[in-house]
Amino acid sequence: MFHLIVRARKDAKALQYINERNYGGFLKVSSLGGGRTLGEIEGPLRELLDEPYVPILLLGEAERSLMEEAVPILEEFGRPFYARLLRTKRVRNMRVDELHSNIEEIKARFRLGIEWRDGYALNPENPLGVEVHPDYDIYLAIGEGFRNAMRSILGVELGENPLVLRKLMNLEVYYSGPYKVAEVSKRLGFPTEVLWRIPSSEDVPLERIVELNRDYVEAFAEASRAFLRRFEGHDIVVPWSGGKDSTAALLLAREVFDEVTAVYVRMEYEMPGTDEYVEGLAKKLGVNLIRVDVPMPLERYGMPTHHNRWCTRLKVEALYKAASEFERPLLIVGDRDGESARRRLKPPVLERRNEILGRFLEVMPVKFWSGMMVQLFILMRGIRLHPLYYEGFYRLGCTVCPSLSDWEVRLLKKKGVNELPGEGS
Structure with missing residues (x-):
């Protein structure tokens, strides 16, 4: 904060x-x-x-x-x-x-501000000149799988651990070392398109990026912990998808509160590797884990669409039912400003009311963080990110999510999810 x-x-x-x-x-x-x-x-x-x-x-x-x-x-x-x-x-x-x-x-x-010091160092003065916009995000394209996917699918050669500026409409600008090397459109409903590229790449060791940003990220982590301490006395519930943002929220909660419960609402068409990641990390962290399995009857409701996201309703209802077992539930969620304008315009604490939980609070400790800050925070705790982030994913959802881009569909097919429901044979 x-x-x-x-x-x-x-x-x-x-x-x-x-x-x-x-x-x-x-x-x-x-x-x-x-x-x-x-x-x-x-x-x-x-x-x-x-x-x-x-x-x-x-x-x-x-x-x-x-x-x-x-x-x-x-x-x-x-x-x-x-x-x-x-x-x-x-x-x-x-x-x-x-x-x-x-x-x-x-x-x-x-x-978003970055300084180049033989690695990417967060700096609000922004000497590198990354374009600053309230609805943009940055993240690191970590992993050989990400690099190989960019090469094999798009013909873009990147060095190790490039920086990615994610703009509106899923437009991404890639930095290799201190230089812009490519711009890629991953707009929903359209084929993935390389708008331009230059033949230049530079390897940036991840260890160097972590060390350059350790004090910066820890300062934000301490601010977030101080924010969370304002809510002591509640039953702490973290809706946990296995994605980086909810994982960072869970880690912060675990560092502040003695007892934390993570609720994993497991949708029928979950991303590959999520079950193993969530269950393994919950055991490592020593947090209480509630898993709720939710069927997705496509034959009854049809494929989810942007105008009819019935799956989200089922997921939220399952979460609220699990949280209703607690006397004073406080939901600690991983929403961030950089994800969308809608999330940016929310205050960091929301008071909600529904028939299942009555009146309750929803708290967002990583709201002002970038994707890069979240990634580094998790890595600084000695924890690996969800495996799909190392393969080219920016966000995680379900394999039938209407928000999947062409890029993500192609990545899923590379992972063996060859026939997504609704695509035909």
Whole structure:
């Protein structure tokens, strides 16, 4: 989670309105007490930087000299931060929607900004110049299987562990070393298409990427743990698909709470390898695992479509029934901003109500993380990702999911899922 820091209390009031309106009040907003000199704000700033949330310092144009003096203090702490001088005289002078847009763009910088240091290092200043957009994501194309799939299916040669910028409409830009080497369209409902490529590749050791980002990712992990500690006293339930995001959410929950229950709703057309991954990792982590098997009667409902995702309803109902066995269930989910605009616009905590559970909370500790941050966090815990990520998958679902792209269908066929329901013989 983020800590928005401004100079004056009136500036903090303007930001708190946005915090309540857009983030449910779950960001932290603080002022430096209105001080106008370094001597007046240094003590309060150092005190605020001792807190675990990731700091964002926002000042107005009239406070330019104060910003120049404050940034070295932020740098001293050696943790991720971002400082921005806004175009208006004071923070509170900026229109609310423009101020919110600035916050969204800065949040995106933390997960998308990259510096090249013989490896990819997360840096919100973004020296590499990766395109920053609130709805974009980045991830690492890890594994020889991923590399082979790109070569055999698309004719694109990549070095080891390239960086992938995932844009809107499943458009992906591949970096090999510090250079863009290909752009690939994986748009739903259309054939996978290589838009351009250049014959250049560079191997980037995964160990190097992990070490470059260890402190950065651990700072975000500590902020997420501090956020989760606000919900002690609940029965902790993690809906777990075996995918990277829900796995990261499970690991964070396990690091905060004494007792954690993971609920694996096993759909009939589950991705290959998921059963083994979930059951093996649950045993390794020592978490309680509830498995609920859900049939998918295609002969009755037909294939799921974007307009009729009856399968999602069955999955959610099964999850809620499992969670209803607990007195005060708190659902810790792996939703992230970079997945879609719809998820980005959710606050990090949702209060829901339904007939099965009544009123309950849904909490998102990795909401502000990138796919790359999630991957590295899991690897830093000595845990391998789901095997399909090493073969070319960005996300996991069912083999009959309407959101499967042509690329994912082709990968499934390479894995031996040769006849997907509804395709014919």
